[in-house]
Amino acid sequence: MDKRFYQRIVRAAAASLLLAGATAAVAAGAVEEAQTLMAQGQYDQALKKVEGQLKSSPQDAEARFMRGLILVKLNRGPEAIKMFADLTRDYPQLPEPYNNLAVLYAQQGDYEKARDALEAALATHPSYATAHENLGDIYAALAGAAYNRALTLDQSNQTVRSKLSLIGQLDHPGSGSSSAVASTSTVTGAPAALPPPASVPPASTVPTPAASLDGGTVQNVTSVVNAWAAAWSAKDVSAYFATYSPTFIPEGSVTRGTWEAQRRERISRATRISVKALSPQVERVAGDRVAVTFTQDYESDSFSDKVSKTLELQQAGASWLIVREYTR
Known part of the structure; x- marks a missing residue:
């Protein structure tokens, strides 16, 4: 796994799309200079160059x-x-920022977030080979972690040892294939590698199955999701934010305040918005927490798309509030 996440930076097929809404003529010079500096290993100078461009644009x-x-x-x-998380919110139709997020999450050992990011990339571009390869590596890492946990619970299980050995064989220098952070440049190199599955610490406990849902809970949760979509469609930001819990933390390490400012600006910027939560599926993920997965049908005066969205809600008294949100 770590070898495959180490060597290659891929030229992004959607580089031209990344310029949508940007001032391409002005940006090109600064970005090209930054690319040259990067190729020379002058990363601090490259950063100053690109940050100078971002001050004006x-x-x-x-x-x-x-x-x-x-x-x-x-x-x-x-x-x-x-x-990269900000870019996925501003340009959800592009797979490259999702792929790069996945590599960075994997670098931290957060394979679940890495998997979600790669699945979001493939939802927008099913033929994105880099994301497919990286997703295979993530699944292998998750499998290795599960086998490690099983072995911790039963050290005598030779079948598990054999499976773990097979996973380890995927990480060898002669594999000839690697995938890493996608790039709009020709710069070579990549971020730090995925740790091999054996480095994943074993779980201390085995989770118990969550209780089933009753019809009343499903109805209450679904009504919150519909209210969330209706508030977004009506551009009623107060009602929109009221569906989120005070404990809600946006994905991608962005602060709650920054996220709210970005959402407020994007919602108010559109002349017309229509959001529908189609075919919601509700499942309990903890005693007081459920996940609602649905097809988000979004349309505005300038953009439209359909993505698989999941909202996780936590019970707050007699109501339910959103505590996590992600797109696949």
Whole structure:
């Protein structure tokens, strides 16, 4: 796994799309200079160049993407995660920022978030080979973690040892294939590697199955999701934010205050918005917590798409509030 996440940076097929809404003519010079500096290993100078561009054009998508790549080279992972997470919210139709988020999450050992990010990339571009390969590595890492836990509980299980050995054989220098952070440049290199499955610490406890849901709970939770969609469609930001719990933490290490400011700006910017939560499926994930997965049908005066969205809600008295939100 770690070898396969180490060597190659892929030229993004959607580089031109990253410039949508940006001032391409102005951005090109700064981004190209930053790419040259990066190729020379002058990462600090490259960062200054691209940040200078962002001071005058803070929404320049290509410059933001390049800044994320430079931050990876400088081992400033949390900042890179925030940069790519912001891009996934602003450009949800592009797979490259999702892929890069996945590599960074995996670097931290957060394979579940990495898996979710890669599945979001493939929901937008099912033919994105890099994401498919990285997702295979993530599944192998998750399998290795599960086998390690099983072995911790039963040290004499030779079948588990054999399976773990097979997983380890996937990580060898002669594999000839690797995938890493996607890039709009020709710069070579990649962020730190995925740790092998054996490095994943075993779980201390085995989770118990969650209780089933009753019809009343399903109805109450679904009504909150419908209210969330209706408030978004009506551009009623107060009602929209009221569906979120005070404990809600946005994905991608962005602060709650920054997330609210971004949502408020994007909702108010559109002339018309229509959001529908189609075919919701509700499942309990904890005693007082449920997940609602549905097809989000979004349409505005400038953009439309359909994605698989999951909202996790936690019971708050007689009501339910959103505590987590992610797109696949």
